[in-house]
Amino acid sequence: MVKVLFICTGNICRSPTAEGVFRALVQENQLEQEIEIDSVGTGSWHVGNPPDPRSQEAAAKRGFDLSYMRARLIDSQDILNSDYLIAMDATNVESLHLIVPAKMRGKLSRFLEFVPKLGQKDVPDPYYDGGAGFDLVLDLIEEASQGLLRHIQKSDL
Numbered sequence: 001m002v003k004v005l006f007i008c009t010g011n012i013c014r015s016p017t018a019e020g021v022f023r024a025l026v027q028e029n030q031l032e033q034e035i036e037i038d039s040v041g042t043g044s045w046h047v048g049n050p051p052d053p054r055s056q057e058a059a060a061k062r063g064f065d066l067s068y069m070r071a072r073l074i075d076s077q078d079i080l081n082s083d084y085l086i087a088m089d090a091t092n093v094e095s096l097h098l099i100v101p102a103k104m105r106g107k108l109s110r111f112l113e114f115v116p117k118l119g120q121k122d123v124p125d126p127y128y129d130g131g132a133g134f135d136l137v138l139d140l141i142e143e144a145s146q147g148l149l150r151h152i153q154k155s156d157l
Contacts, residue, residue: 002156003036004148005082006111007092011041011071014088014123014137016051018111020064021138022145029149034157038082040074042095047071052127058134062142079104083156086111086148089122112140114147 004022008015019039026035041047050056051066059066079085079100085108087093096108112121123140126133 001036002034002084002152003082004038004084004086004152005074005078006037006039006086006088007042007074007096008039008088008123009041009043009092009095009125010046010127011039011073012046012049012052013055013125013127013134014141015039015041016066016069016071017055017059017064017137018086018088018123018141018145019069020059020066021141022148024064025145025149031149031157035152038078039069040072040078042074042092044073047073054126054131054134055137058131058138062138074099079107082107084109084148084152089125111144111148114151115140115143118143 006015006018016039019037023037026032049071051069056066087096087110093110100108110121111123112118123137126137
């Protein structure tokens with residue numbers, strides 16, 4: 001079983017969106033028995049809360065359900081048990097460098113590394129942005145999800 005963990009700051013916008021989109025892609029490819037997916041945040045402000053309503057609304061318009069998710073904080077078991085630690089931006093990577101042991105940092109990537117043609121490294125945080133920010137996040141995450149799945153299929157399955 002390949003374990004993928006998506007990570008953003010509060011686990012209410014980008015990482016649950018990535019979890020929902022990637023989960024749907026894995027299901028579409030009938031790989032649910034081979035790939036496990038979860039999401040977490042590096043900060044505890046929103047622990048226990050559902051994804052931001054704007055994230056849920058944007059995702060629902062594209063057929064992705066995020067309503068069952070609840071924000072949680074990354075812990076040492078997440079780091080140990082995950083094969084892929086997928087950060088949304090450079091700030092998340094910096095935060096993770098404080099808690100991920102050096103010998104495990106090979107598991108750590110920025111999500112958009114899986115679509116280098118975009119020429120962009122970070123999935124922007126839409127929390128303080130208007131509604132269009134949530135659609136952009138979905139666009140980026142949908143593309144990166146395809147790239148990540150291709151990578152996992154080549155490397156791990």
